[in-house]
Amino acid sequence: MLPLSDMGVEESSNIKAVLFDLDGTFVNNDELKGVAYSSLELIRERGLKAIAVTGRPAGWCDLIARWWPIDAVVGENGAFFFYKNKNKIIRKTFYDLEVQPINRTRLNLLFDKLLLSFPNIKVASDQSFRQWDLAIDIAEETKLSKKEILDIVNFAEHGGACTAISNIHVNIWFGDYNKEQMSLKVLEELGLNSKNIIYIGDSPNDSPMFECFESTVGVKSVMNYEGLIDTYPKYITKEDEGYGFVELIKFLISTR
Numbered sequence: 001m002l003p004l005s006d007m008g009v010e011e012s013s014n015i016k017a018v019l020f021d022l023d024g025t026f027v028n029n030d031e032l033k034g035v036a037y038s039s040l041e042l043i044r045e046r047g048l049k050a051i052a053v054t055g056r057p058a059g060w061c062d063l064i065a066r067w068w069p070i071d072a073v074v075g076e077n078g079a080f081f082f083y084k085n086k087n088k089i090i091r092k093t094f095y096d097l098e099v100q101p102i103n104r105t106r107l108n109l110l111f112d113k114l115l116l117s118f119p120n121i122k123v124a125s126d127q128s129f130r131q132w133d134l135a136i137d138i139a140e141e142t143k144l145s146k147k148e149i150l151d152i153v154n155f156a157e158h159g160g161a162c163t164a165i166s167n168i169h170v171n172i173w174f175g176d177y178n179k180e181q182m183s184l185k186v187l188e189e190l191g192l193n194s195k196n197i198i199y200i201g202d203s204p205n206d207s208p209m210f211e212c213f214e215s216t217v218g219v220k221s222v223m224n225y226e227g228l229i230d231t232y233p234k235y236i237t238k239e240d241e242g243y244g245f246v247e248l249i250k251f252l253i254s255t256r
């Protein structure tokens with residue numbers, strides 16, 4: 001990984017949209033700092049688009065799409081994207097909504113089996129607001145070891161599910177979708193070229209995004225995931241979490 005300051009003016013000035021992870025990248029340890037939030041307005045004042053890409057639930061993303069100063073949000077690790085067009089929220093899902101109850105039943109059965117092998121695990125506190133996936137809490141209100149996390153992932157994948165490890169949850173779902181595919185779809189919907197975007201994240205579940213896009217940035221704590229992350233970002237910030245996000249936005253603005 002290179003220091004962010006190594007990014008050239010040409011690469012920076014080609015950026016038309018900032019795609020960003022939320023937990024651990026935009027939000028600091030469960031607290032959204034004002035300076036990070038207001039930098040979204042800076043992005044858009046400069047004519048850039050802002051697109052959140054998160055594992056957080058549909059219920060949260062609905063509020064984000066309605067109220068935040070952003071252009072779109074991809075949620076539940078790529079199950080859908082929402083954006084506002086005039087006053088109307090447009091909701092696009094990877095699968096038709098008829099598939100959702102079938103997947104939910106399969107997830108419930110998988111969770112019952114998981115509980116037999118890992119009786120101490122808890123679903124994430126935001127599970128009620130999810131439509132497409134199951135989130136196991138690993139570091140939000142409980143704390144699991146790296147071994148427990150990997151055992152859960154292996155168990156779920158052996159049961160035919162997809163998984164992603166964030167800094168707080170293991171997300172589990174059935175279906176052939178992911179954050180990078182849905183990000184490409186939202187870019188197409190908004191008329192953006194995938195070569196003209198930058199992505200910033202912090203965790204193993206950002207690894208496919210680091211692989212998919214050319215200009216990628218990790219906040220400082222991306223270095224904490226040795227052995228869990230397949231592809232690292234091209235650049236790394238000096239600051240962590242939301243302050244790393246702000247560092248990127250200031251850098252992009254200063255080089256335009």
Ligand SMILES: [Mg+2]
Nearest residue numbers: 021023024203
């Ligand atoms: Mg994260």
